[in-house]
Amino acid sequence: MNKILKYVLIGVLVLGALWAAAFFIKSNSKEAITYETQHPFISNIEKKTVATGTVIPEDEIEIKPQISGIIQKIFLEEGQKVKSGDLIATIKVVPNEQSLNQARGRVRNAELALNNTKIEYDRNKSLFDKGVISSQDFNNLQLQYDQAVQELENSKADYQIIRVGSAGGSTSANTNIRATVDGTILEIPVEEGDQVIQSNNFNDGTTIATIADLGKMVFEGKVDEGEVAKLEVGTPLKISLGAVEGKELDAKLRFIAPKGIEETGAVQFKIEGDVDVQDDIFIRAGYSANASLVLEKKDDILVIPEALLQFDSKTDKPYVEVSTGEQQFERRDIEIGISDGVNVEIVSGLSESDNVKIWNKTEPIKRGEEEGTEEAEE
Structure with missing residues (x-):
C-alpha cells in the first residue's frame, strides 16, 4: 500500500513538472518576425533651420522737444496714424530764472544803447542837412543807429523765446510737438504734467512719442554659428507669427552679422530680413516670429527613410541590410548625404532596385498576452 501511494505521488510530481514546463515554453515562445522591405526612391530634400526672433518696424522715429518745459496737452493716442506735421502735444515753458533775468537785462541794455545812438543820429542829421558834416560821417552814424535797432x-526775440518758447510772429513754435514723418504712433511714454528736457549736444532729450511705418517691417532673429556659414544675403524666408495662426509671410534675408554673440555657451549671429507685409494681416511691432530658412536643397536624388539606417557600433558608419532571398539579408555599407529629418540622401551603395530591410519592426502583441499584462499591472 505504501509503495502504491509512493508511485502515485511520484507520478503526480512528474505530471506537474511536465505541465509547468509546457506552460513556461508556451508563454515565452515568440513567433518568428517577418521583416518587410522598402525600395530606395527618387525625391527632393530641403535641409532647413528655424531662427526665432521678432518682427519690428524698419525705422522707429523718436520725437523729442526743442525746448524744456512741462507737457501741457497731448492731442493724439497710441495706435493713431499721423501725417508729417500733425500736432502731437504742446509744452508749457518754465523758464530758468537766471536765463530770464539775463535776457531781460540784455533788452534793457539794447534800449539804452539805441536811445543814446538815436540822440547822436538826430543831432548829426540836422548838421548833415545843413552841410556841416560829410556824407561819410553821417553814413557811419546811420549804420550805428540801424545796428542798435536790430x-x-x-x-x-530772445527774451520771448526764453519766456514763452517762441518769438512773436514765428510760423512754428518750439512748444508745439509735431510728427516729423508719416506713420503710426507706437508709444507715447509721457503724460500731461510730465517735465521734459530738450534735445541738445549733451542730452538725448525726453522722448515725447515714437512713430513708425507698420507697412515696412523687418524680421530680426539669431542663428547658430554652425548654420550661419550656409546662409547668403537674398535667401528667401518664411515667417510664421506667433499671434497669427495659419499665415506665413514671405521675406528675404538682407543682413548677416559679421560678429557673433555668445549666449548660454553657444555663439549666435544676428540676421535681418525684409518682410513682405500682406494687406489682410495687421502686424503689430514686436510680434514674436519664427523664420524658416533653407540651408541646402537637392532635387531628384536617391533617398531612403532615415528609419532604415543602422550605424556600426565601432566606426559609427552607416549601413543597411539588403534582401538576398526569402527573409535573408546581408549588410551593405553606404554613403549618405543631406537629410531633412525624414529622408536621407544615398550617395553610394544602393540602387532603386534594392530591397532594404525595415529592421526595427516589433512583434505585434497578442490579445491574450495584452490582457495578462494588464491584469499583472493591476
Whole structure:
C-alpha cells in the first residue's frame, strides 16, 4: 500500500513538472518576425533651420522737444496714424530764472544803447542837412543807429523765446510737438504734467512719442554659428507669427552679422530680413516670429527613410541590410548625404532596385498576452 501511494505521488510530481514546463515554453515562445522591405526612391530634400526672433518696424522715429518745459496737452493716442506735421502735444515753458533775468537785462541794455545812438543820429542829421558834416560821417552814424535797432529786436526775440518758447510772429513754435514723418504712433511714454528736457549736444532729450511705418517691417532673429556659414544675403524666408495662426509671410534675408554673440555657451549671429507685409494681416511691432530658412536643397536624388539606417557600433558608419532571398539579408555599407529629418540622401551603395530591410519592426502583441499584462499591472 505504501509503495502504491509512493508511485502515485511520484507520478503526480512528474505530471506537474511536465505541465509547468509546457506552460513556461508556451508563454515565452515568440513567433518568428517577418521583416518587410522598402525600395530606395527618387525625391527632393530641403535641409532647413528655424531662427526665432521678432518682427519690428524698419525705422522707429523718436520725437523729442526743442525746448524744456512741462507737457501741457497731448492731442493724439497710441495706435493713431499721423501725417508729417500733425500736432502731437504742446509744452508749457518754465523758464530758468537766471536765463530770464539775463535776457531781460540784455533788452534793457539794447534800449539804452539805441536811445543814446538815436540822440547822436538826430543831432548829426540836422548838421548833415545843413552841410556841416560829410556824407561819410553821417553814413557811419546811420549804420550805428540801424545796428542798435536790430540789436534791440534780437534781444526782445530772445527774451520771448526764453519766456514763452517762441518769438512773436514765428510760423512754428518750439512748444508745439509735431510728427516729423508719416506713420503710426507706437508709444507715447509721457503724460500731461510730465517735465521734459530738450534735445541738445549733451542730452538725448525726453522722448515725447515714437512713430513708425507698420507697412515696412523687418524680421530680426539669431542663428547658430554652425548654420550661419550656409546662409547668403537674398535667401528667401518664411515667417510664421506667433499671434497669427495659419499665415506665413514671405521675406528675404538682407543682413548677416559679421560678429557673433555668445549666449548660454553657444555663439549666435544676428540676421535681418525684409518682410513682405500682406494687406489682410495687421502686424503689430514686436510680434514674436519664427523664420524658416533653407540651408541646402537637392532635387531628384536617391533617398531612403532615415528609419532604415543602422550605424556600426565601432566606426559609427552607416549601413543597411539588403534582401538576398526569402527573409535573408546581408549588410551593405553606404554613403549618405543631406537629410531633412525624414529622408536621407544615398550617395553610394544602393540602387532603386534594392530591397532594404525595415529592421526595427516589433512583434505585434497578442490579445491574450495584452490582457495578462494588464491584469499583472493591476
